[in-house]
Amino acid sequence: MTATARATASRRTAGHYRFRQVARMEWIKLRTLRSTWWTLAITGAGAVAMAVAIGINTRSPRGDLTNNALAGVVPGLLLTGVLGVLVVTSEYTSGLIRGTLAAVPRRPLVLAAKAAVFAGTTLLVGEAASFTAFFAGGAALRQGIAAPALTQPGVLRAVVLSGASFCLIGLLGLGLGAIIRHTAAAVGALVGGVWILTAIAAGVAPGAAAYLPVIIIGNSLSATRPENCPAHAAQCPHILSPWAGLGMLSLYAAIALAAGGWLLTRRDA
Amino acid sequence: MIETRGLTKRYGPVLAVDALSFDIRPGVVTGFLGPNGSGKSTTMRMILGLDRPDAGSARVGGRRYHDLAWPLRTVGALLEGRAFHPGRSARGHLAALAASNAIPARRVDEVLALVGLTGAAGRRAGKFSLGMTQRLGIAAALLGDPEVLLLDEPVNGLDPEGIRWIRDLMRTLAGQGRAVLVSSHLISEMALTADRLIVIGQGRLLADTTVAALSARSASLEDAFLELTAGTAGYRGRPA
Numbered sequence: 001m002t003a004t005a006r007a008t009a010s011r012r013t014a015g016h017y018r019f020r021q022v023a024r025m026e027w028i029k030l031r032t033l034r035s036t037w038w039t040l041a042i043t044g045a046g047a048v049a050m051a052v053a054i055g056i057n058t059r060s061p062r063g064d065l066t067n068n069a070l071a072g073v074v075p076g077l078l079l080t081g082v083l084g085v086l087v088v089t090s091e092y093t094s095g096l097i098r099g100t101l102a103a104v105p106r107r108p109l110v111l112a113a114k115a116a117v118f119a120g121t122t123l124l125v126g127e128a129a130s131f132t133a134f135f136a137g138g139a140a141l142r143q144g145i146a147a148p149a150l151t152q153p154g155v156l157r158a159v160v161l162s163g164a165s166f167c168l169i170g171l172l173g174l175g176l177g178a179i180i181r182h183t184a185a186a187v188g189a190l191v192g193g194v195w196i197l198t199a200i201a202a203g204v205a206p207g208a209a210a211y212l213p214v215i216i217i218g219n220s221l222s223a224t225r226p227e228n229c230p231a232h233a234a235q236c237p238h239i240l241s242p243w244a245g246l247g248m249l250s251l252y253a254a255i256a257l258a259a260g261g262w263l264l265t266r267r268d269a
Numbered sequence: 270m271i272e273t274r275g276l277t278k279r280y281g282p283v284l285a286v287d288a289l290s291f292d293i294r295p296g297v298v299t300g301f302l303g304p305n306g307s308g309k310s311t312t313m314r315m316i317l318g319l320d321r322p323d324a325g326s327a328r329v330g331g332r333r334y335h336d337l338a339w340p341l342r343t344v345g346a347l348l349e350g351r352a353f354h355p356g357r358s359a360r361g362h363l364a365a366l367a368a369s370n371a372i373p374a375r376r377v378d379e380v381l382a383l384v385g386l387t388g389a390a391g392r393r394a395g396k397f398s399l400g401m402t403q404r405l406g407i408a409a410a411l412l413g414d415p416e417v418l419l420l421d422e423p424v425n426g427l428d429p430e431g432i433r434w435i436r437d438l439m440r441t442l443a444g445q446g447r448a449v450l451v452s453s454h455l456i457s458e459m460a461l462t463a464d465r466l467i468v469i470g471q472g473r474l475l476a477d478t479t480v481a482a483l484s485a486r487s488a489s490l491e492d493a494f495l496e497l498t499a500g501t502a503g504y505r506g507r508p509a
Contacts, residue, residue, distance in 0.1 A: 016338035017370055025369035032361030033354065095352040096362075098319055099409060102346055103369040105318045105335045269319040 022104050022113035030117055036083065040122070043079045043166065044129035047072035051133035055140025066148045066155050069137025070130065070162045070222035074214055080122050080166040081190050084173030087118050088260070089183040101269045111261045115174055119167050126166030134159045154224035154242075161221040161242055168249040169194065169213060175256025178264055210238045211248060220245030270295050270417050270448035271316060275325030278311050278472075285311045287472035288325065293450050295416065298443045300463030300480070301452035304498055308472035309452040310349055313419050317346055329417055341370040345410030346419040351402060352409070355395020359386055359405050362394055367412055380408040399426040407438070418442055420451045424458055436462050456494045460484070468494065470501025 030036050050072030058068060088111075091097035104110050138147030150156045173190050180186040198214040209215050220240045240248060271293035278286040286308040293299050303309050314320040316327040318334035329337065329344055337343050353362045363377045381387045384404040389397070394405060403423060410418055420439070424432045439462055443449045453459055459466065459480070466483055468476040475497050476483060480490065487493035 017340075021369050021371050025365045028361060028365040028368055029354075029357070032357050032365070035356060090354055094354045095348075095350050096354050098314075098317075098348055099352045099366060100369075101319055102317045102344075102348075103341050103366050105337070105340055268314070268321060 017104060019109060019113060019116075022109050023117055025100075025103070026110075026113045026117040030087070030121060035086075036121075039079050039083045040125045043076040044125060044132065046079075047076045047129045047133040048136050050075070051137030052140040055137040056142070058141055058145060061145045064224055065138070065141070065145075066134065066152075066158050067218075067223045069134045069148070070158065071218075072133055073130065073162045073165060073222055074218050076129065077166060077169040077194070077213075077217065078191070080126070080170040081173040081194065082187055083122075084118060084170035084175075085177040085183065085186045085190060087114055087174050088177030089181060089186050092181045093183060098269050107265045108261050111178055111257065111264055115171055115257055118174055119171055122167040122170045123164060127160065127163035129166070130159050130163030148224075152224070157242060158222050158224050161246055162217065164246070165217045165221055165249065168246075168253050169217075171253035172213070172249075172256050175253060175258075175260045178260025179256065207238055210240050213249060213252065216240060216245035216248055221249075271327065271329055271450065272331075273312070273316065273325065273327045276312060276315055276322050276327055277324040278308070278315060278320060279323045285472050286315070286322075289469065289472065289474055290325075291467050291474060291477050293417070293448050293467075294465070295448040296443055296446050297464040298439050298449045298451060298462055299465040299467060300459035301450055301467050301469070302456065302459055302494065303452075303454065303469040303475075304501060305454055307469050307498075307501065309454075309469065310421055311472075312469075313346070313348065313421050313450075313452065316419060317344065317348075339370045339413065341366065341372065341413035341415065343413070343415055344417045344419060345413060345415040347403075347406040347410045347421060347423055349421045349425070353394045353405060356393055358391050359394050359397075359408070360390040362405070363408060363412060366409055370413055372413055376412060376414075380411045383411060384408040400428060400431045403427055403431065403435070407435070415447070417448045418450070420449070422452055422454070424453070424455070432458070456491045460490045468497055470498040473501075475501070 051069040054068045054071055058065065091100060100110060101107060141147050148155050150159065172194070173186070176189050177186045180189060194213045198209065198212045201209045201212055220242050223242075274290050276286055276289040277284070289308070289312060301309050301312075311320060315322050316329065316334065327334065334340065334344070359381065360377060363380065364374060367374065367377050378387070381390050384407050386401065386404055386408060389401060394402070397405065403426070407423065410420065423435050427435065436458075439449050439451060443464070451462065463480055465479050466476065467474070468478075468483075483493045484490040487496060
């Protein structure tokens with residue numbers, strides 16, 4: 001092809017790359033790694049297995065049976081969180097980031113597309129895992145204990161929000177990955193921030209614990225009665241309402257993504 | 270096709286690229302020559318908008334790289350080192366890059382055939398030999414049928430057959446009217462491949478000339494290069 005012919009050919013394709021093209025790239029990247037599907041499959045299987053185990057061992061119909069069935073969500077979050085970290089850091093480890101940013105020099109678009117594609121995937125998988133765990137946990141209950149139904153107050157909300165928490169913790173990981181860029185350090189920050197900080201805060205500052213992701217997911221999102229106050233307790237522990245908890249988790253993810261996007265545009269690749 | 274003007278990059282106290290100005294023309298292979306650590310890779314990264322210059326500018330076809338409508342269809346680049354995820358197949362890697370610039374999927378198979386990777390397209394790229402890795406990088410650079418090619422040390426680690434293949438490919442691409450900028454620290458390779466030469470040392474422009482003109486200055490091209498870069502060798506910039 002001569003230079004003139006090539007110039008004509010490139011003029012034929014008007015416009016420029018947009019979110020749609022970049023999102024397609026990120027979707028191909030996500031689905032062409034076997035580790036993506038293994039991680040998501042183990043996350044779902046773990047949540048369901050835990051629901052069944054708790055269901056079989058439930059001896060009393062009292063207590064929040066929905067919350068019990070969703071108990072496998074919190075450990076599974078570690079996997080989607082790490083997957084979110086890897087969506088960004090694996091590009092730095094492999095050197096692919098330079099190819100990505102050469103293909104799409106408008107960097108905020110890259111992070112936005114990564115976040116959107118990852119969020120869509122983990123939301124679907126997370127909801128599927130959450131609903132399956134809920135029904136499996138109910139089915140595993142012994143005779144005489146009625147399984148919770150989605151029509152009971154707060155139950156549908158608890159199942160849906162628990163499913164969404166995979167996506168939100170995943171996005172927090174993705175943002176941390178963009179900020180830190182190194183896999184081990186970013187996974188460390190995620191585990192430290194989400195799990196270890198929770199354990200420390202529970203002992204040191206119980207008032208602050210309500211704002212930490214694991215407490216929000218375990219006690220606000222996945223509970224049908226978030227106050228969950230024992231009848232004879234002198235004082236109820238401070239627990240966020242489900243929707244306030246959802247807002248809090250979204251805020252964490254948004255802050256991490258915004259900081260990651262800001263740094264991505266300012267640093268050399 | 271590429272113009273740099275006063276391009277400057279500093280890493281802490283080290284001036285990796287020092288007010289570099291040159292033009293890369295279409296239809297010829299331009300060799301980008303300099304000792305290790307002389308700033309070749311940094312310059313290429315700045316042209317691609319990956320590193321931000323501290324001063325000066327680089328333009329491709331009159332536009333900043335950042336402002337290109339379809340970057341991969343204008344500039345194809347092979348950067349040093351691996352630039353793919355080891356767990357992804359060659360086809361998946363190329364398909365993802367193609368999607369970002371709305372390059373049709375059949376082009377992926379075309380470039381795979383062009384570089385001789387059709388049979389290995391479904392294998393995980395992490396298992397590739399060094400030669401196959403370079404071929405995958407070239408395939409990515411050619412995806413968008415670009416008018417400009419930037420190849421950073423493309424013959425590194427290749428066997429003689431691979432070296433000849435890349436040499437012939439570069440000459441073919443330039444013959445089609447494309448601008449080809451190829452960096453190397455191997456003067457002998459440049460003598461066989463390049464028409465024009467840009468020689469840098471310690472980030473500064475030492476010569477912007479033709480292979481013929483530079484060879485005529487001394488007993489050999491190698492002598493001319495060593496005289497030109499005398500005293501500038503050594504690692505000053507970011508590791509190449």
